Every structure is written in structure tokens, then in C-alpha cells.
Amino acid sequence: MTLSVIETVQIMGEAYRSIQLKVLAFRNGNKLQNIMTLIQFSMDHPSAVVNKEERQNLLFVEQSLPIEALKDIRDQIISGKLIINPKEYVEITAKDINPLNCTINWLHKQDPNRWLELVAELKMPSKLDCQQVERACRAFSLPHLQALKQYKFGTRFESPSIEETIRVVLPVYAKIASTSLDEQGIFNAKILLHEKIAPVALTLEQLDRQAMPVGPHKTEEIPASKTGIAEYEKQFPINLNSDQSNIKISLFHTALGIEIDYVYESLREIIVRHGFAVPILFRATNEFLKKDDLLKMLTDPTPQRGNRRKIDTSEVFELGVHILLSVGGLSTVTLGPNEVLRSSVSKSSGSADILAYDPSSGTLFVISCKAGITDKNSIDQIITTSRELERRLECKHLKTIPCVFTSTDAPLIKQEASKLGVLLFDKQGMQEILKHAQVGKLTLEQLQKI
Numbered sequence: 253m254t255l256s257v258i259e260t261v262q263i264m265g266e267a268y269r270s271i272q273l274k275v276l277a278f279r280n281g282n283k284l285q286n287i288m289t290l291i292q293f294s295m296d297h298p299s300a301v302v303n304k305e306e307r308q309n310l311l312f313v314e315q316s317l318p319i320e321a322l323k324d325i326r327d328q329i330i331s332g333k334l335i336i337n338p339k340e341y342v343e344i345t346a347k348d349i350n351p352l353n354c355t356i357n358w359l360h361k362q363d364p365n366r367w368l369e370l371v372a373e374l375k376m377p378s379k380l381d382c383q384q385v386e387r388a389c390r391a392f393s394l395p396h397l398q399a400l401k402q403y404k405f406g407t408r409f410e411s412p413s414i415e416e417t418i419r420v421v422l423p424v425y426a427k428i429a430s431t432s433l434d435e436q437g438i439f440n441a442k443i444l445l446h447e448k449i450a451p452v453a454l455t456l457e458q459l460d461r462q463a464m465p466v467g468p469h470k471t472e473e474i475p476a477s478k479t480g481i482a483e484y485e486k487q488f489p490i491n492l493n494s495d496q497s498n499i500k501i502s503l504f505h506t507a508l509g510i511e512i513d514y515v516y517e518s519l520r521e522i523i524v525r526h527g528f529a530v531p532i533l534f535r536a537t538n539e540f541l542k543k544d545d546l547l548k549m550l551t552d553p554t555p556q557r558g559n560r561r562k563i564d565t566s567e568v569f570e571l572g573v574h575i576l577l578s579v580g581g582l583s584t585v586t587l588g589p590n591e592v593l594r595s596s597v598s599k600s601s602g603s604a605d606i607l608a609y610d611p612s613s614g615t616l617f618v619i620s621c622k623a624g625i626t627d628k629n630s631i632d633q634i635i636t637t638s639r640e641l642e643r644r645l646e647c648k649h650l651k652t653i654p655c656v657f658t659s660t661d662a663p664l665i666k667q668e669a670s671k672l673g674v675l676l677f678d679k680q681g682m683q684e685i686l687k688h689a690q691v692g693k694l695t696l697e698q699l700q701k702i
Contacts, residue, residue: 255354255508257372257420261293261322263507267425267448270298271317273325275334277342279309284342285416289334291325292421295446295481302337313337329418345376346418354422367427368512372420425449425481427513428503433522437492437648441501441515443474443484450476452512453504456488458497458519467491473506492614492649494519523614523649536607536616539644541590569623570605573657576685581693582608582617593640602637613696615651616641617675626658626676631669651696657682675699 261268274290299316306312313336317325328334329349333341354370425446432440441454452474458467472486490499499522502514570586577584584606591603606619618638620630631654638654645652655675662678669676677685684702688694 255370257349257354257422260354260370260372260422260508264422264424264449265319267295267446268293268319268422270294270296270319271321271325273313273315273317275311275313275336275342277311277313277336279306279311284311284336284340286334286342286344286418288417288419289329289342289344290419290421293319293423295423295425304337344418345416346374349374349418349420367423367425370422370424370508370510372422374418375415376417424505424508424512426452426503426505428501428515429483431501431515431522433490435647435649437490439488439490439499439501441486441488443486443503444481445474445476445484446481447476447479449505450474451506453506454486455502455504456490457500457502458490458494459500460494460497466494466497490519492519492523496520520612520614523611536609536641536645537585537587539593539641540587540604540607542594545590566621566623569657569659570621573619573621573682574606576682576689577606577608577617577694580685580689582610584608593637602633602640604634604637604641610694610696612693613651614649615653615696616645617653617655617699619655619657622656622658624658625660626656626662626665628665628668630656631665631672631674631676635672635674675702677702 270293272290272292272294274288274292275286276288277284277286294316296316298318301316303314304312315336325334326349328341329344329346332344332346334344335341349372354372425444426449427444429442429444431442434440439456441456443452443454445452453471454474455469455471457469458465460466467490468488470488472488474484474486476482478484488501491497497519498516499519500514500516503512504510505512574584574586585608586606587604591605593602593604595601603620604618605621606617608617608619609615610617618634618641620634620637622630634654634656638652642650642652653675654673655677656669657677658679660678661680662676666676666678666681681702685694685699688698
């Protein structure tokens with residue numbers, strides 16, 4: 253982007269009320285020579301307070317001027333004499349600030365409270381003795397000078413002379429304040445926007461790992477309908493089934509033609525960050541075990557009459573699967589006597605022994621445990637349960653995968669289950685899961701490869 257200061261001010265000037273003028277100068281005999289002049293536009297009202305500090309021939313002056321003073325500042329710089337008070341002026345080599353090109357400074361992305369700044373900068377060789385200036389800067393340790401010193405001085409003293417600099421900063425009062433996502437796949441963006449900066453455009457892209465589009469690409473213009481700086485909201489539908497995709501939302505200034513702000517994040521991270529994991533597992537469990545019954549189990553764990561018996565083989569196996577998945581980092585619920593789906597209007601029914609949820613991929617595993625030989629009927633039954641549960645939950649971002657765990661070796665039935673979309677883990681498969689669980693969190697990709 254190549255815009256002059258004047259052109260940029262003409263586009264956004266109505267948003268500014270004052271100019272913060274900061275001058276760092278070196279007293280060289282009877283002259284004040286410019287080291288750095290910072291001209292920073294602001295939406296704040298001007299102040300009559302003038303800060304002035306001088307030490308070891310180094311002078312710092314800070315003042316706030318009304319926006320109308322821009323023409324005077326420009327004329328003074330062109331003349332080579334920037335007036336800092338009625339009796340003193342700073343000599344400047346620059347002849348014109350009009351041709352300065354604005355460049356984007358993205359450092360504010362580390363600080364969400366800052367606005368994007370367009371920065372115009374002009375550097376001119378100076379005949380100042382750098383050793384004198386260095387000694388002055390070391391003696392001048394005032395806190396409000398630290399930023400200027402850090403910017404201007406340091407490794408530059410390897411040069412036999414320093415440069416004098418004029419820096420113009422124009423904040424763009426528009427940014428993405430926050431984003432959110434609901435379980436129906438509606439992405440919401442909140443924008444902070446100054447009425448005089450508008451209109452701006454908000455664009456959402458859904459991209460895969462190769463930056464190819466896998467979802468909607470939509471642009472919404474945001475005109476200013478409120479006074480001052482106000483909050484605006486825009487909603488975009490996205491494809492929650494592409495959990496490997498990334499979401500980029502960008503804010504553009506229409507007249508300047510620049511990207512003001514952006515948010516780039518993986519869809520999986522967004523889903524986890526908004527806490528979809530706990531509600532999904534709770535809702536799924538609730539289809540088998542009502543909340544009140546679960547609370548009774550926690551507060552009054554008295555066995556029901558007729559259920560007092562020794563633990564059998566199948567219960568031992570289910571407990572082993574539960575522990576295996578839990579130590580692997582999956583949120584796991586053993587349904588026990590509540591294995592049958594609660595009755596509903598639908599004729600479909602089913603049962604499951606364990607539910608396990610992986611929040612990183614948004615996957616719910618509906619599991620049948622067989623402490624012995626499994627067959628085609630077991631596979632069909634867990635498919636029916638998985639589909640019915642998915643229908644009841646009505647959650648677009650959720651993947652529901654039927655699984656069968658068997659304590660035997662079952663290579664042939666494993667192949668048949670795979671063709672039907674069922675993950676079957678036999679004796680060898682569970683040993684592989686244990687290996688993965690011992691070194692890190694289980695992932696959907698790992699389980700699908702076993």
C-alpha cells in the first residue's frame with residue numbers, strides 16, 4: 253500500500269480530534285537538532301498540558317494539539333523549524349511530509365487492546381555526534397522515554413552518525429473484538445468500529461490445510477449506524493463437519509483497501525475452546541441415564557434390590573475397556589445397568605456398554621463390549637444404537653462412530669465391521685491402544701488406523 257499521510261488523513265481524518273506531538277532533540281550549542289519527531293493522531297480531545305524534560309543536552313517535549321494544527325506542523329517541518337514552544341524550535345532536515353508512504357504495523361496483534369496503526373516514516377542522515385547523544389540517552393532514564401530510546405537507539409550506535417526521524421502514526425479505529433461459535437455452526441464476530449472509519453467489510457473463509465476452500469466464503473459490509481465507537485455483530489454459517497479445516501475472518505477498510513485485523517484458528521480448537529465437549533457427553537449419557545438417577549447414584553449409592561451379585565466376566569471386561577480409554581485421554585462413561593436407550597417416540601432402539609468422547613475431534617464413540625466371540629448381530633446392533641443416538645442429539649459438529657471391543661482375536665469379523673463403518677478392536681487391537689495410551693493422548697486418527 254502506498255498512500256501519503258495527507259491522503260490517509262483525508263479518508264479517516266474525521267475520526268481524529270487531536271495530534272500527540274512528541275519531540276526528542278539534542279541541544280548542540282545554540283541549536284536544537286531533531287532526533288525523533290513523533291506525530292500521532294488520536295480520537296481523544298486535545299489537552300493543554302505540556303510535558304518537558306531536559307538532561308545532558310537531551311530534550312524531550314510532549315504536547316497534545318487540536319487536529320487543526322496539522323497544517324501548521326506540516327508547514328513548520330517543510331520550513332525546517334518545528335516550534336515546540338513560543339521561544340524555541342527544533343531544526344529538521346525534512347522538506348515535506350506529503351510523500352511519506354504508509355506501511356502496516358502488525359505488532360499490535362500481540363495486544364488485543366491496541367488498534368492497527370498506519371505508520372509513515374522518513375529518515376534523514378544527521379551530522380550529530382553519536383557518542384554525545386549516546387551519553388545523553390544513558391543519563392536520561394525517564395520512564396516515558398524508554399519506548400523512544402528502545403526504538404531509536406541501541407545497535408544503531410555502530411554507525412559513525414545517527415539518523416533523524418519523523419514518524420507519523422495514524423490509528424485505524426476498527427478491530428475484531430471477539431468471536432464465538434454455537435453448536436449449530438453459526439460463527440459470530442463482534443466488531444468495534446468508529447463511525448467515521450466506516451464502512452468496513454468482514455470476510456469469512458473456511459480453508460483446509462492446503463488453504464483450499466472447504467466451506468462458505470462470504471463478505472458482509474458493516475456501515476456505521478451508531479455514534480462514536482460502537483460494537484457490531486455479524487453471523488456466518490460454517491461447515492462443522494470439516495473438523496480439519498481452519499477459519500479465517502478478516503476485517504477490511506473499504507476505502508483504504510487494507511486488511512485491518514484478522515483471526516485465524518483451526519475449527520477443532522474453536523470447538524474445544526467453546527466447551528462443546530462436556531455438553532455432548534452429558535447429553536449422550538442422559539439418553540441412557542436420567543440426571544436425577546445419576547445424582548442419586550452419586551449421593552445415595554445403594555444397590556437396587558435384586559442386583560446384589562458377584563461381578564462377572566463381562567463386567568470385568570467393560571471395566572478394563574473403560575480404564576483403557578480413560579487413561580488414553582477420552583472422556584468415558586460406563587452405562588452399566590442403564591445400557592438400553594430410554595424409550596422415545598421413535599421405533600428405533602438400541603443399547604451400548606460405554607460412551608467415550610474425544611473433544612479434540614468432536615467424536616463420540618458408541619461402544620459394545622463382548623467378553624468373548626462377537627458376531628454380525630453385535631455389529632448391526634451397535635450401528636443401530638449409534639445412528640439413533642446421533643439422531644436424538646441433533647448436533648451438526650458431532651461425529652458418532654460405532655465400536656466393538658472383543659477379548660478374542662477376530663481378524664475376519666474385523667474386516668466385515670470395517671466395511672460397515674464400525675471400529676472393531678480385538679485382543680491385538682487393544683494392545684496397540686495400550687501402547688498409544690502409555691505415551692500420549694489417543695486420537696481419532698490413531699484409532700482408525702488400528
